[in-house]
Amino acid sequence: MTNILTPVAVWVGRQDATRENSHLVVGLDRWLDRISRGRVPLLRIAGLPTLVLHVPGRRSGVERSTPLLCASWGNGLVIVGSNWGGDSVPAWVHNLRAARPGTVATSVQGTRMLVDVRELSGAERAPAWGAAMRVWPNYAIYAGRTSRLIPVFHLTPRLDGPARQDA
Numbered sequence: 001m002t003n004i005l006t007p008v009a010v011w012v013g014r015q016d017a018t019r020e021n022s023h024l025v026v027g028l029d030r031w032l033d034r035i036s037r038g039r040v041p042l043l044r045i046a047g048l049p050t051l052v053l054h055v056p057g058r059r060s061g062v063e064r065s066t067p068l069l070c071a072s073w074g075n076g077l078v079i080v081g082s083n084w085g086g087d088s089v090p091a092w093v094h095n096l097r098a099a100r101p102g103t104v105a106t107s108v109q110g111t112r113m114l115v116d117v118r119e120l121s122g123a124e125r126a127p128a129w130g131a132a133m134r135v136w137p138n139y140a141i142y143a144g145r146t147s148r149l150i151p152v153f154h155l156t157p158r159l160d161g162p163a164r165q166d167a
Contacts, residue, residue, distance in 0.1 A: 003047035029067045037110050049135060051077065051155075052107040058098035065107075066092045073131040076115070076156035077106070080132045085145030093151055106155060114158035119151055128152050 051070045054063055070077040081093040096104065096117055105114050120128050129152055133139050143150055 026067070030065075050108075051079070053079065053092060053096070054105040054107065054112070055092060055095045055099050056103050058095045064092065064095055066090075068092075069132075069136050070155075071128075071131040071135040073128045074154060074156075076154055078120075078128045078132050079153050079155065080129075080136075080139055081151040081153070082139055082142040083146075085142030087146050087148060089148070089151065096153060102158065102160070104155075114160070115155040116158050118154045118156075120154055125152050128154060 049070050049072070051068055053066045053068055055066075056062065057064050068079050070079050072078075081090050083090045097119065099117065101116065102114060104117050105112050107113075129139070132152065139150070
C-alpha cells in the first residue's frame with residue numbers, strides 16, 4: 001500500500017541527517033501513535049506498513065512500546081533491528097531477545113495481539129530480509145553503514161493470544 005508520500009519517506013529515511021536526528025522522528029511517531037490510539041503512525045501516513053511492538057523491559061519488566069516498520073512474510077510479520085545503520089543494537093532488540101514466551105504483543109491499527117517471536121538466521125534470514133527490503137529499500141544502506149549483522153525477527157500470532165482493542 002504505497003502512496004505519493006512513500007518515495008519521500010524513503011528519501012528522508014536514507015539521509016544522514018535523519019539518522020542523526022532520529023529521536024525527533026521516533027518522538028513524533030510515538031506522539032501520533034498515542035493521540036490516535038495506534039491508528040495513525042507516522043510511516044503509515046506515508047503508505048508504509050507499521051506496527052507497535054510491546055515488549056517488557058529486560059531489566060525493569062515495564063512494558064515498552066516501539067513503533068516499527070514491518071513486512072509480511074511467511075505466516076506473520078518481519079521486523080528489522082536496523083537502528084538506521086548505527087553500530088549499536090536498538091534497545092527493543094535486547095528486550096525482545098530477553099522476553100519470555102507470551103509476553104510480547106503487537107498493535108496494528110489499534111488492534112493488539114500476542115505474538116511468538118523468532119530471530120532469523122542463516123538461510124531462513126535471507127528471504128525475510130528480502131521481504132523487508134521490498135518495503136524499505138533503505139535497509140541496504142543501513143547494512144552498509146555498520147559492521148554488525150542487522151537482526152531480523154519473525155512475529156507470528158500466538159494461538160492462545162486473542163486480539164483486543166488497545167485502550
